[in-house]
Amino acid sequence: MLKYILLRGLLALAVAFTVSLAAFFLLNIATDPAQAIAGEDATQEVVQTIRARYGLDQPLPVRYGQWLVGVLQGDFGESYYWHKPVAELVAERAGVTITLALAALSVTILIAIPLGALAALNPNTWLDRMALGVAVSAQAVPNFWLGLIMIILFAVMVPIFPVSGDDTWRHFVLPAFVLGASSVPAVMRLTRTGLIEVMSADYIRTARSKGFRGGALLRRHALRNALLPVISVLAVQLGQKFGGSVITESIFAINGLGRLALESILGADIPTVQMLIFVFAIVFVAMNLLADILNAALDPRIRIS
Amino acid sequence: MTQSTTLNAEVKTAATEEAAPFTPRQLMRRRALSHTGFLVGAGLIAALALIALFAPLIAPHDPFVQSLSSRMLPPVWDDAGTWDHILGTDQNGRDYLSRLIYGARVSISIGLGAASIGLLLGVSLGVVAGYFGGWVDHGVSFLLTAQLALPGLLLAMALVFIIGPSIWVVIGIIGVLHWTYYLVVTRSATQRIRSLDFVAAAAASGATPRQIIWHEIVPNLIPQIIVIFTFELGIAILAEASLSFLGVGIQPPTPSWGLMIAEGKQAMFYRPWLVVLPGMCLFTLVIGANLLGDGLRDITAPEGRS
Numbered sequence: 014m015l016k017y018i019l020l021r022g023l024l025a026l027a028v029a030f031t032v033s034l035a036a037f038f039l040l041n042i043a044t045d046p047a048q049a050i051a052g053e054d055a056t057q058e059v060v061q062t063i064r065a066r067y068g069l070d071q072p073l074p075v076r077y078g079q080w081l082v083g084v085l086q087g088d089f090g091e092s093y094y095w096h097k098p099v100a101e102l103v104a105e106r107a108g109v110t111i112t113l114a115l116a117a118l119s120v121t122i123l124i125a126i127p128l129g130a131l132a133a134l135n136p137n138t139w140l141d142r143m144a145l146g147v148a149v150s151a152q153a154v155p156n157f158w159l160g161l162i163m164i165i166l167f168a169v170m171v172p173i174f175p176v177s178g179d180d181t182w183r184h185f186v187l188p189a190f191v192l193g194a195s196s197v198p199a200v201m202r203l204t205r206t207g208l209i210e211v212m213s214a215d216y217i218r219t220a221r222s223k224g225f226r227g228g229a230l231l232r233r234h235a236l237r238n239a240l241l242p243v244i245s246v247l248a249v250q251l252g253q254k255f256g257g258s259v260i261t262e263s264i265f266a267i268n269g270l271g272r273l274a275l276e277s278i279l280g281a282d283i284p285t286v287q288m289l290i291f292v293f294a295i296v297f298v299a300m301n302l303l304a305d306i307l308n309a310a311l312d313p314r315i316r317i318s
Numbered sequence: 319m320t321q322s323t324t325l326n327a328e329v330k331t332a333a334t335e336e337a338a339p340f341t342p343r344q345l346m347r348r349r350a351l352s353h354t355g356f357l358v359g360a361g362l363i364a365a366l367a368l369i370a371l372f373a374p375l376i377a378p379h380d381p382f383v384q385s386l387s388s389r390m391l392p393p394v395w396d397d398a399g400t401w402d403h404i405l406g407t408d409q410n411g412r413d414y415l416s417r418l419i420y421g422a423r424v425s426i427s428i429g430l431g432a433a434s435i436g437l438l439l440g441v442s443l444g445v446v447a448g449y450f451g452g453w454v455d456h457g458v459s460f461l462l463t464a465q466l467a468l469p470g471l472l473l474a475m476a477l478v479f480i481i482g483p484s485i486w487v488v489i490g491i492i493g494v495l496h497w498t499y500y501l502v503v504t505r506s507a508t509q510r511i512r513s514l515d516f517v518a519a520a521a522a523s524g525a526t527p528r529q530i531i532w533h534e535i536v537p538n539l540i541p542q543i544i545v546i547f548t549f550e551l552g553i554a555i556l557a558e559a560s561l562s563f564l565g566v567g568i569q570p571p572t573p574s575w576g577l578m579i580a581e582g583k584q585a586m587f588y589r590p591w592l593v594v595l596p597g598m599c600l601f602t603l604v605i606g607a608n609l610l611g612d613g614l615r616d617i618t619a620p621e622g623r624s
Contacts, residue, residue, distance in 0.1 A: 153605035158597035256469035293469035
């Protein structure tokens with residue numbers, strides 16, 4: 014088990030650094046950072062000075078090496094735009110995004126699992142069809158549009174929640190719903206198929222014949238097994254929430270990593286973009302690793318093979 | 319669409335199959351005609367494709383012509399609305415219905431272009447990895463894991479912004495970032511087909527790997543590739559809309575639904591239809607693609623339905 018985790022961990026790290034390498038080359042080939050800092054109409058000398066000052070006159074592989082050495086020491090470089098260490102910027106903003114991502118995941122769980130269970134326990138009824146309809150619709154709704162509609166409905170027409178900001182828990186309700194809704198179809202479908210499969214298993218029939226009915230049967234026998242795959246998918250979905258925060262945070266004016274990403278892109282602030290891509294990739298691979306480990310820990314069949 | 323009707327349909331076709339044998343094509347047509355989701359999806363996509371194709375004939379006005387005197391006119395259901403501008407006008411006095419009609423062109427062409435690029439990349443990698451296996455497969459798997467870990471939207475935004483937004487850049491970047499689904503499916507399908515007898519027979523009769531891939535494997539992947547293409551169409555359309563909404567996609571004055579939502583956002587508290595309508599268009603197009611994809615999957619491979 015330990016060897017398995019270590020191996021997967023190493024692979025995850027390798028993936029994260031490959032991503033950072035790809036992002037570094039793509040971002041730096043596509044643009045001239047010195048020109049971006051200096052501005053469109055700067056003279057050639059100014060651009061040259063900046064190029065020398067930020068070490069941008071070095072060949073690309075050398076610069077990636079320098080970036081890598083810095084990263085291993087916790088130094089992600091200085092923001093071209095805010096003129097302070099990128100790591101500091103990210104640390105300041107990370108808390109809000111973590112809160113948002115966790116709140117969004119809670120929304121997903123609260124909607125998708127009951128809906129999936131209802132559908133599975135009443136297969137081929139109107140409940141099942143309604144749950145499927147919700148999943149199909151949620152998959153087709155543009156996330157940013159859902160956010161605006163939520164603002165129109167619940168912040169303007171029926172002013173229950175604030176329009177934007179991140180000061181109180183009430184500010185997080187609408188964004189968490191919007192960000193969480195995008196994971197509902199996958200989690201709901203998985204809960205439904207898992208539960209349908211489990212409900213037809215022999216041990217459920219045995220439990221039934223022993224007199225277990227309704228809630229007890231569901232809690233003690235069915236859900237526990239059906240939710241195994243759901244838990245690992247939830248971990249993966251949580252990893253995706255960070256990348257998904259870009260749209261939600263920009264709509265609701267939440268000062269987190271997603272908004273920082275948009276601002277740094279529009280400001281051609283390459284070091285910040287580079288670190289954010291790296292951080293999002295790390296979060297994603299970490300969550301996938303967690304999902305693998307959870308799967309192995311919760312399901313003894315996987316551990317053996 | 320519903321589980322019960324498709325199940326019944328299947329039982330029925332299975333029963334009639336024994337009574338009178340159908341060709342596979344006839345069977346497929348029967349399944350298609352009894353599949354509600356497929357019919358709805360195909361209908362929506364066909365309607366929107368026709369609208370996009372014949373936009374100049376359908377649109378009541380030129381979508382680019384601005385008019386200062388007729389800015390922000392309300393739609394016809396409003397008391398002040400007129401039939402001249404059925405859905406009103408935008409902040410530049412352009413006819414909203416005409417812009418929505420032309421928006422279908424932008425969405426569909428970007429969706430088709432991006433999904434095709436993803437198809438080329440993903441299917442090539444998938445077939446090669448599945449056929450050759452070994453270190454090629456390991457390499458492709460690593461590439462897949464890395465691509466999945468990339469925050470796609472963020473990288474797409476950064477690249478479009480840096481390279482400079484044009485319709486071709488948007489198509490190219492969305493396409494390059496959306497190949498994983500093709501890869502996963504074609505890789506495992508290739509592995510399966512490769513172990514079948516007819517491939518061994520072809521190899522025994524002296525076919526080169528290249529001939530086997532093109533003549534034996536790829537033709538058998540086509541139904542699955544079409545299904546994925548349909549889903550990816552919806553995904554690419556949403557990706558374009560998101561980029562354009564954030565200002566790093568299609569640029570004004572091109573009528574993109576995502577961009578129209580961004581433009582309407584400023585006035586959405588007084589004129590919510592400016593935001594609601596383009597979103598409904600996007601929703602209709604994407605749900606059409608998804609229903610069509612679901613339907614095609616059920617029709618081409620009913621035994622593999624989960």
